[in-house]
Amino acid sequence: MKSSTVFVGLLFAVFAACCQAQVFSWGNCPRVQVKEDFNATKYFGKWYEIMRFNKTSFEEGTRCIYAVYSNGTRPGTVGVRNAALRGTEVETAEGYAYAPDPTQPGKLKVRLSESWFAGNYWVLDTDYRSYAMVHSCTGFWLFNFQLNWLLSPIRNVTSDVVESALQRFETSGIDISNFIRANQTRCPDF
Ligand SMILES: *[C@@H]1O[C@H](CO)[C@@H](O)[C@H](O)[C@H]1NC(C)=O
Ligand SMILES: *[C@@H]1O[C@H](CO)[C@@H](O)[C@H](O)[C@H]1NC(C)=O
Numbered sequence: 001m002k003s004s005t006v007f008v009g010l011l012f013a014v015f016a017a018c019c020q021a022q023v024f025s026w027g028n029c030p031r032v033q034v035k036e037d038f039n040a041t042k043y044f045g046k047w048y049e050i051m052r053f054n055k056t057s058f059e060e061g062t063r064c065i066y067a068v069y070s071n072g073t074r075p076g077t078v079g080v081r082n083a084a085l086r087g088t089e090v091e092t093a094e095g096y097a098y099a100p101d102p103t104q105p106g107k108l109k110v111r112l113s114e115s116w117f118a119g120n121y122w123v124l125d126t127d128y129r130s131y132a133m134v135h136s137c138t139g140f141w142l143f144n145f146q147l148n149w150l151l152s153p154i155r156n157v158t159s160d161v162v163e164s165a166l167q168r169f170e171t172s173g174i175d176i177s178n179f180i181r182a183n184q185t186r187c188p189d190f
């Protein structure tokens with residue numbers, strides 16, 4: 001498997017200095033609620049990207065994106081492996097996630113090997129079997145940079161699940177017009 005420096009990963013979000021990879025909005029970050037009793041162990045497994053924020057530039061030109069979460073090598077961490085196709089080439093990024101505050105297990109940070117930077121990865125909600133709503137935002141008082149994802153262990157998840165998640169993103173104060181559908185069709189195994 002070829003790892004690429006260009007593809008820095010599905011979960012990896014926030015370079016303050018590298019704002020073109022982010023969606024700019026006025027105002028501070030939305031006051032979202034995360035899943036209070038998030039259980040990372042139940043989250044282990046393979047998750048397909050169903051929707052993402054447009055202008056997630058490190059993902060542009062890629063398709064069939066998925067992430068695999070597993071027991072991390074260090075206690076209390078989650079192993080992260082992202083994979084995508086660019087043309088016929090497989091791009092991967094590996095790293096780990098952790099909750100800096102154990103009382104808030106849904107507020108994770110993700111660090112991928114190619115980066116010194118740990119991006120926010122907040123699980124707004126998940127049922128562990130059909131959807132996960134993931135939010136990443138960095139606020140600078142007057143404006144913010146934001147990315148959001150809808151993930152599912154089911155590659156062809158029903159539109160009911162997608163519609164209901166979109167509605168709930170919107171209720172959380174997230175501008176859902178920035179979402180684009182990820183391409184999960186005609187994907188080979190990789
Ligand atoms: C998290 O889920 C795992 C697997 O289902 C379970 O064994 C564990 O007790 C759960 N942890 C908490 C804190 O509920
Ligand atoms: C996504 O962004 C591209 C480039 O900025 C734009 O051409 C396209 O219309 C956008 N799509 C959506 C659904 O907003």
Ligand SMILES: *[C@@H]1O[C@H](CO)[C@@H](O)[C@H](O)[C@H]1NC(C)=O
Pocket residue numbers: 041071072073074075
């Ligand atoms: C994860 O790894 C730890 C050791 O680091 C082990 O104690 C624990 O049982 C493992 N959990 C699962 C769900 O495999």
Ligand SMILES: *[C@@H]1O[C@H](CO)[C@@H](O)[C@H](O)[C@H]1NC(C)=O
Pocket residue numbers: 156157158
């Ligand atoms: C999704 O794919 C599976 C297996 O390929 C198939 O059995 C199922 O009917 C599909 N579901 C939908 C909603 O298309």
Ligand SMILES: *[C@@H]1O[C@H](CO)[C@@H](O)[C@H](O)[C@H]1NC(C)=O
Pocket residue numbers: 063183184185186
């Ligand atoms: C998804 O990718 C496949 C393979 O490249 C392509 O045939 C298909 O048209 C794409 N679908 C969409 C909706 O872009």
